[in-house]
Amino acid sequence: MRIEAIRQVLHATGAKDCHAERVLRAWTQGRPLDSGPRHQPAADFLPLGLRNALPGLSAELDGLARIRSEHAGEDGARLLVELADGQLVESVLLPRDGLCISTQVGCAVGCTFCMTGRDGLLRQVDSGEMVAQVVLARRQRKVSRVVFMGMGEPSHNIDNVLEAIDALGTYGAIGHKNLVFSTVGDYRVFERLPAERVRPALAISLHTTRPELRRTLLPKAAPIAPDELVELAEAYARQTGYPIQYQWTLIEGINDSEAEMDGIVRLLAGKYALMNLIPYNTTAALDYRRPPVERVTALTRYLHARGIRTTVRNSAGQDVDGGCGQLRARNLETKKPQRVRIHRQTTAKTESAD
Numbered sequence: 001m002r003i004e005a006i007r008q009v010l011h012a013t014g015a016k017d018c019h020a021e022r023v024l025r026a027w028t029q030g031r032p033l034d035s036g037p038r039h040q041p042a043a044d045f046l047p048l049g050l051r052n053a054l055p056g057l058s059a060e061l062d063g064l065a066r067i068r069s070e071h072a073g074e075d076g077a078r079l080l081v082e083l084a085d086g087q088l089v090e091s092v093l094l095p096r097d098g099l100c101i102s103t104q105v106g107c108a109v110g111c112t113f114c115m116t117g118r119d120g121l122l123r124q125v126d127s128g129e130m131v132a133q134v135v136l137a138r139r140q141r142k143v144s145r146v147v148f149m150g151m152g153e154p155s156h157n158i159d160n161v162l163e164a165i166d167a168l169g170t171y172g173a174i175g176h177k178n179l180v181f182s183t184v185g186d187y188r189v190f191e192r193l194p195a196e197r198v199r200p201a202l203a204i205s206l207h208t209t210r211p212e213l214r215r216t217l218l219p220k221a222a223p224i225a226p227d228e229l230v231e232l233a234e235a236y237a238r239q240t241g242y243p244i245q246y247q248w249t250l251i252e253g254i255n256d257s258e259a260e261m262d263g264i265v266r267l268l269a270g271k272y273a274l275m276n277l278i279p280y281n282t283t284a285a286l287d288y289r290r291p292p293v294e295r296v297t298a299l300t301r302y303l304h305a306r307g308i309r310t311t312v313r314n315s316a317g318q319d320v321d322g323g324c325g326q327l328r329a330r331n332l333e334t335k336k337p338q339r340v341r342i343h344r345q346t347t348a349k350t351e352s353a354d
Contacts, residue, residue, distance in 0.1 A: 001064060001128040002160065003167045009057060014049040021171065022046070023054070028131055028172035030138030033058050065132035081136065083129055087122065089151050091133045098145040101133040103161050104152025109184055110220045111205075113249055113280060113288050116151045125152065127163035134168060145178040149203065155186035155222075162196055169198030177201045177242050184221040190232045194239050203245040203276075204233050208255045209263030217254075230267045237272045244273045250296060251280045252289040261299055265306045275303060275310045 003024075010020035022045065026035040033054045034042035042051055068082040077093040081102075089102035103125050107117035130148075137143050146168055148154045154161040161181065168174045182203040183189050193199055208214050211225045224232070233244045246268070250256050264275060277300060280290040291299075296312055303310040 001060070001126055003127045003131065003163045006057075006061070006128060009053075009060075010050065013053040014047055016047075019046055019050055023050070023057075024167065025171040025173075027061060027135060028167055030135050030143075033061075061128070061132065061135075064126075064129050065136060067136055079133075079136065081133055083125070089125060089129075089133070091137060091150060093137060093141065094145075094147070096145070097142045098147060099134060099137045099143045100147045100150045101130055102150035102152055103130060103148055103154045103157050107152050108156060108220055109153045109218060111184075111218050113217065113251060113286060115283050115286070121152075121156070124157045124160060127160040127167065130160065130164035131167055131172070134172065144174060145180070146174060147180040147182060147203075148200075149180065149182035153184060153186075154181055155183045155189045158186075158188055158192060162192060165200050166196065166198045169200075177240075180245070182247070184218055185224045185229045185232075186222045187224070187232075190236060193236060199240050201240075201242045201245065202233060202236055203247055204229060205247045205249075206230075207247070207249055209260060209267055213255065226263075226267060230271070230273075234271050234273075244271070246273060246275050247278060248275060249278045249280055250291055250299070252291040252295075254288070256291045256295060256299060258299075258302065261302050264303060265308055268308050269306070273309070275308055276313045277310060278313045 006024070007020055010023055015023070022036060023033050026033050034046065034051065036042060036045045042054075046054075063084050065081050065083055068080040068088065071078045071080070075095055079091040079093065081089050081091055083089065083105075087105045089105055091102060092100040094100055105122040105125060106119055107114070108121040110117045110120075134143060134146055148161055148165070165179050165181065169176050169179055176198050177200075179198065179200040180203050181189070181193065181200040182205065184205045189202075193202070205218070206226060206229070207217055209226045214221070214226060215223075230246075233246075237244050248255070248264075268275060277296065279293075279296055280288050282288075282290065290296075300310050300312055
């Protein structure tokens with residue numbers, strides 16, 4: 001169910017815009033639908049027709065998504081979420097009140113180092129199902145930052161993603177810059193985001209500065225060269241005042257050379273940008289390796305010395321297969337997740353994040 005369909009259901013009860021917005025505000029913040037001003041019964045602020053419809057609507061919204069299982073890790077938790085039709089997606093509870101949610105069941109981009117797209121795209125996730133993932137998490141803990149960086153490529157489901165972002169930024173009490181649209185890059189992103197009422201922060205999956213290697217690693221991404229991608233992102237940064245976050249999955253022997261680091265310097269020097277180096281998160285099915293911690297530290301220092309703001313991001317939840325590149329629609333209740341040792345950097349700035 002899309003957010004707009006939920007609005008139509010509310011209006012069909014005779015609710016005015018202000019009443020519909022009050023219900024949407026309660027739902028997106030993880031509260032009962034009849035929540036309102038403190039110590040006031042719903043009869044004081046909601047019309048009778050809407051009050052009578054709330055139990056059925058609440059059941060319908062609760063049916064959009066439910067937690068099938070939860071897999072707690074050292075610094076996060078992976079939630080296996082079942083949608084109303086039985087399809088599965090995964091969300092990840094992150095440190096510092098963050099949440100990573102899925103926008104598709106599967107993914108069509110086919111990044112060679114990522115588990116999500118191994119079976120291709122199964123279906124789109126509706127905007128209501130995206131918000132429902134946030135609601136499930138908010139019923140457990142505080143959520144003040146939502147990253148659209150789980151299963152799926154948000155630009156391939158852009159209408160639903162932008163509708164969910166608008167709802168969370170308008171009714172969900174989440175700061176616009178704390179809503180992060182993560183993408184491999186697509187011209188539709190740079191056309192649509194600047195015109196939105198709620199303009200999210202932008203994270204770009206770069207992974208290499210070499211066009212030919214990018215085509216190999218991200219075979220079905222939009223054919224945008226890294227140089228052009230950075231220029232498009234920089235224009236968005238100027239419009240919003242938000243720094244662009246660049247994601248770089250560090251894979252040993254693939255994109256961890258000093259030549260690639262020099263390419264980063266060439267592209268990002270003087271720009272309002274943050275480079276997130278993400279040591280590859282090991283999976284049993286893929287034959288890639290993360291560089292040794294000493295190598296990651298050396299590369300981080302190399303970029304810092306050349307004026308590039310850089311963090312090393314050890315993905316939260318990777319010890320329960322919840323890290324970047326590890327998510328896939330599967331049930332690990334019958335399969336013990338592979339545990340990966342998380343290296344804590346002490347000589348370079350380190351983040352545990354989405």
